[in-house]
Amino acid sequence: MDAINSAISFIKEQYKTNEFIPLHIPHFGGNEKKYLIETIDSTFVSSVGAYVDQFELMMQTITETKKAVAVVNGTAGIQVALRLIGVKAGDEVLTQALTFVATANAIAYQNATPIFLDVDLDTMGLSPKAVAVFLEEFGDLREDGCYNKKTGKRIGACLPMHTFGFPVHLEELIKVCDAWKIPLLEDAAESLGSEYRGRPTGSFGKLAAFSFNGNKIVTCGGGGAIVTNDLKLGEKGKYLTTTAKIPHQYEYVHDEMGYNFRMPNLNAALACAQLEQLNKFLDNKRELAQDYKVFFETNGIKFRTETPGTKANYWLMCVELENKGERDLFLKTTNSNAVMTRPIWQLMYRLPMYENCQKDKQINAEFLEERIVNIPSSVR
Structure with a gap:
């Protein structure tokens, strides 16, 4: 819980507000x-x-x-x-x-x-x-x-x-x-x-x-x-x-x-x-991602980063919690404190219109479904 409360404070500090912080809002600063x-x-x-x-x-x-x-x-x-x-x-x-x-x-x-x-x-x-x-x-x-x-x-x-x-x-x-x-x-x-x-x-x-x-x-x-x-x-x-x-x-x-x-x-x-403004947005979000990475690693929470040989746009940034219980606690606590977070999507074959589709064992997908949470990722 201490790590989650610290995360709430850190995110609010990034966006310099105690008001509600959405997940991702547009930035209109050009023409x-x-x-x-x-x-x-x-x-x-x-x-x-x-x-x-x-x-x-x-x-x-x-x-x-x-x-x-x-x-x-x-x-x-x-x-x-x-x-x-x-x-x-x-x-x-x-x-x-x-x-x-x-x-x-x-x-x-x-x-x-x-x-x-x-x-x-x-x-x-x-x-x-x-x-x-x-x-x-x-x-x-x-x-x-x-x-x-x-x-x-x-x-x-x-x-x-x-x-x-x-x-x-x-x-x-x-x-x-x-x-x-x-x-x-x-x-x-x-x-x-x-x-x-x-x-x-x-x-x-x-x-x-x-x-x-x-x-x-x-x-x-x-x-x-x-x-x-x-x-x-x-x-x-x-x-x-x-x-x-x-x-x-x-x-x-x-x-x-x-x-x-x-x-x-x-x-x-x-x-x-x-x-x-795309390049400016990309630079801004990469700076935010680096700040998040340092903070979350220091507090024992895994922050998702790009893989070798790639450059991610960090559209929606995310953390990986230890298990579904930790994920749910993170979601409840952040959203109750005016910081919008959301879980990754429910897997498609859980939806009624796709439940009969052919699939494999989905070991990794189900692991991620229980642990991944998106955090505020707007341009600062």
């Missing part, structure tokens, strides 16, 4: 108001406008990819990316149970089924070893891809999520997926600004999706982006997310089922102003 006013004055506040184009170019630069597509939110980005990568109704997708529900929902939206595999303890993201073990037991490699021996269904994609901005072991995971002819799609919703071996997350998979929800490191209220180094897929993504309309000066012709997943120019203006 947000200026760009919003410009957008309103232009009257282009909907899905067509200069800031949508600028946002896409900025995302291409930040992620070192060839094409970015602005979308309405990160979930929509994953859904469309799954379609672009070739996932069809009846297919299965390898992913992790330790994730935000949007990862699994996006798979279900494509009328596909998630298979939940374990995570690594160090990254909290999909484990290459778990994927390899699963495929060695259930994989059936054919000319047109990999099939599941148990269900007879095609495994259309592998969808790792970079938990809290900590990159998964991408090199090993890509090697396994390539050997089994399974395309990789990165759920990079939480990892904008994170790096794996000197390259941005989102630049490794066939495609990737990012989120700009109100609690993300960079926000535009909502919003998301699909990125890829495959220009053909990128152009197809832009086409599908803008209702699959054939370009014409005045005619409305749509030649396949598309989506109205467009990001409004108003949101894009806010996103551009936020992206301009």
Whole structure:
């Protein structure tokens, strides 16, 4: 209890307040108001406008990819990316149970089924070893891809999520997926600004999706982006997310089922102003993470840090408690003292809509589920 009380005092000291401290709030310290006013004055506040184009170019630069597509939110980005990568109704997708529900929902939206595999303890993201073990037991490699021996269904994609901005072991995971002819799609919703071996997350998979929800490191209220180094897929993504309309000066012709997943120019203006500050946000959060690390290690609590060869954005910072009892005490005490903390997500197969999905033993995921707590991580 003494360590928890010390943590409460330390967190309040970091944010210089005795008022309620949220988990993660946006920081608007740049050109947000200026760009919003410009957008309103232009009257282009909907899905067509200069800031949508600028946002896409900025995302291409930040992620070192060839094409970015602005979308309405990160979930929509994953859904469309799954379609672009070739996932069809009846297919299965390898992913992790330790994730935000949007990862699994996006798979279900494509009328596909998630298979939940374990995570690594160090990254909290999909484990290459778990994927390899699963495929060695259930994989059936054919000319047109990999099939599941148990269900007879095609495994259309592998969808790792970079938990809290900590990159998964991408090199090993890509090697396994390539050997089994399974395309990789990165759920990079939480990892904008994170790096794996000197390259941005989102630049490794066939495609990737990012989120700009109100609690993300960079926000535009909502919003998301699909990125890829495959220009053909990128152009197809832009086409599908803008209702699959054939370009014409005045005619409305749509030649396949598309989506109205467009990001409004108003949101894009806010996103551009936020992206301009990304490096400053990253530096600020890394300084906070270092301060947290020193404090928590001194007080006998494990603070989660980036793995070797990676650079985390430290979007949501977290501690690992000794057991579920300690976790629950930490949650109750901090929240009762105006410091918002929250547990990691409930594992997806515990939810009623995914309880019948195939899964492995989930040893690491269940260990982490009982111990990980997010702590206030806003820019100071």
